[in-house]
Amino acid sequence: MKKILAALLITFLLNSAFAVVIKAPAVSLTDYGYVGVPVNIQINVTKGDGHVFMDTLPLTELDMQGSARIASKVAGEITGKDMGNYNVYITVRSDVPVVGGPSAGATMTIGIICELMNWSLNKDVMMTGTINPDGSVGPVGGILEKIEAAKKANCTVMLIPKGQRFVNEGDNNIDAVEFGEKLGVKVIEVGSIYEAIPHFTDKKIVIKDYPENYIVEERYKTIMKQLNDNVTKLANKKYENLSKELENSYFGYEYQKMLLSELESSKSLLEEANQEYMDGKYYSATCSAFNALIKLETIEHTLKYLKGEEDVKSYLFEVQNEINDDKKTVYSKNLTLDNFEEILAGRVRISEAEELLDNAWKSYYLGKYDEAIKYGSFAKLRGESAVWWVSLYNDNDGKIINESKLKPLAQQYLDNAETISTYVETLFPGLVANSFENDLDNAKKAYEDGDYLLAIAKSLDTCVKAEIPLVMFGDIDYLKKYSRNKINLAESLGVTPISALGYYEYAESLDDNISKIMYYKYSSYYAQMDIDVMKELNKSNKIEITEVEIVPNENEKGKEIVNAKEDNNVGVITSALIAGLVGFVGGYFARART
Known part of the structure; x- marks a missing residue:
């Protein structure tokens, strides 16, 4: 028992010594109303198997746990680290109960990045904002209270989500920048983690x-x-x-x-x-x-x-037979490195055709014959379009893929879809989520059936639909650039990202901002899928894919050197204390054995 306690003590001290500690602003409800309070977040990253552990005191809401998982995913993508090989431990401490938790998502992402890269933090900076799976920073409440929290933590810079400079307080429209100036806090809007990193470190992470x-x-x-x-x-x-x-x-x-x-x-x-x-x-x-x-x-x-x-019934039976034939054609095609995009498009459309036909039969049995014909016609053409897609490429060309090799990637996409959908449902409990929940169920079924390509596509649909509430008022220019960069990266691998290019083109043609955002999201997700498939199928060739570059941040360099030295001094002292404790514990048990 003593050995176990000693081992736990050493592990705790080691983790504390090499952890990143970052402060985040939060809001607490008091007898006098809402007030801003600083919260300490300690982050440790160790070798592991992709888990994210959270310890909070006082207890926080579930949305903070969802934020932590998204933060880990984003940090991994930005740094190029496979988070399936790491465990992330997040310890949150506050002197008072706090309201909500997703507003710490962006801060946790910064902390995980710094822990992964062994970077020092500028202690003068604090940040608020939710984290979105594409690395963008989402809106939060309590901006003014959180600026006050930054002041209480002796921070001189406060980063807030882009577009939240002006805060409505009753009949007043308060400028957060001016509010911060009165407190001696410089308030800066940021739209993404990429924009936030230079304020916290002496580095910039630039998308290649x-x-x-x-x-x-x-x-x-x-x-x-x-x-x-x-x-x-x-x-x-x-x-x-x-x-x-x-x-x-x-x-x-x-x-x-x-x-x-x-x-x-x-x-x-x-x-x-x-x-x-x-x-x-x-x-x-x-x-x-x-x-x-x-x-x-x-x-x-x-x-x-x-x-x-x-008659309508005969027509629907005719459509049903046609879809069955179309499905046989689609699934008879060999899956190759050159045609997996077309095969995926075909399988997705067959799945959609079957769903449309189900709706047609429901309408028919409800006596809504006009509606049944409409659904049936759509189903018939959707099935035919599946055949069009798979016929675009000769499946005798290219290296044939053993689809079982895509199973780990399908599991990864399925896990990601569940994480994002759960996170969104926690943030927006009143949201009608039937659409993406149906896609998630279909993704699970496809996975169980061994149709891993379809499982990936349906998981992707889940992610896009679930993310719309997160990014619907986001920075369209950022999403557009993010999508285009993903497409270019896929193209550099020799892939023809048909779906990604198509959705990107379609987004460009739309006037409605929410629709534009949705199709930019589809575009970036499909381009990422192309990249992931190529990486998964070429593991033995060890394809090197560099999505970002790390460059010096000259503006913060002088200030950051001071902070780094301070951290190093603390580290030396802590290491000495640990060494002494390790020696003491080791000596004690050595004597006990003899």
């Missing part, structure tokens, strides 16, 4: 600038042109046939009005597709033409239903 690969870009355009030509040709032909048919038919005022409106809408989409094609936006053009095709397919089978040429 990979240039666009024009050969890959041209390959992408060729593929998308081919796909667009197929879709547009089908849609134009169907539009011509249905226009003639509707001219010579009449099914009552309401139906006629509805059908003509849908026909006109499809015409507008085809015109839009043509313009997008002329502008070189081939993915956007394909999407517009495909949406037109869905409307036209719906009109065609609604007409057959109204004429008595086809």
Whole structure:
């Protein structure tokens, strides 16, 4: 028992000696209202198996634990460390109970980065902000109280999330920068961890600038042109046939009005597709033409239903058989290094077709026949589009992939999706999360079925949909640049990141900010997936991928040298004390054995 206690004592002292200690601002509820208080966060990183442990006193809310896991993930990505090989221990101490916890996410990320890289911290800086999986810093509450907490901790610089400089207090709009100046605290807005790092250390972490690969870009355009030509040709032909048919038919005022409106809408989409094609936006053009095709397919089978040429149930059985055939075609294709993007797109679309068909049958049994035809038409075309995608590339070319090699990566993506979705549900308990929860269930099922590529894609869908509440008011320019950098990196590995480029192009064509953000997120996630797949399948070749560069931060260098020296002096003293304790304990047990 004494040996165990001694070992625990030594471990504790060693961890404390080599830990990073960083202060974070928090808000405490008192009899006089909310006040800002500083919180001490101690961070240790050791070799391990990817766990994040948290010890808080007083107890904090669950959202802080979720923040810690996201912080560890982001720190690993920024530093290039595989966090599956480390354990992170976070100890939070406060003299008073604090309200909430996600606002320490960005601070914990900084602390983990400094612990991983063995960097000293500038003790004059404090930060507040949630952490998002892409490294951006999210909004928090209690900005003014947290600036006061920085003052109490003798900090001269306070970093706050970008866009939160002005705080509404009743009828007043308070400038946080001016508020800080009165307290002797310089308040600075930051949008990402990359912007925050130079304030805490004598280093800058810069995202490495990979240039666009024009050969890959041209390959992408060729593929998308081919796909667009197929879709547009089908849609134009169907539009011509249905226009003639509707001219010579009449099914009552309401139906006629509805059908003509849908026909006109499809015409507008085809015109839009043509313009997008002329502008070189081939993915956007394909999407517009495909949406037109869905409307036209719906009109065609609604007409057959109204004429008595086809009953809805027979149509849905026909669609079901077609999807089954499409699925066989998609899954018969060999998975290779050159076509895994196209195969993934095909499998995702088959999965979507099956879900749409389920909705069609539900509508049918509820007696909503128009809706059943609409879902059925969408399902049919989604299944056909799966075949289009997998037919874009000859599966006889390229090195065949043993899909079981993707199992560890699928597990990693599944774990990541669960972490992010749980985190978001904790932050926004009233959020309707049925959409991404359904994707998560599908990801788990695909994993259990050994369909690891589909499991990765469905996990990715979960992450994107879950993250929208976190980044919906975020910095679009940051997300755009982040996505483009990921695409360029994927291209540098020889991958043609079709999905990432397509989503990026589509985001560029949109006016709605939330939709733009969502598709930039899809773009960056799919590009990262390409990178991860290449790394996973080329482990034996030890592909070196450098996403960031570490450069000196000249502005903070002088101040940081002082802090580093202070830390080193403490470290020397602590090490001496530990050495003495280790010697004492070792000697005691040596005597006990003899």
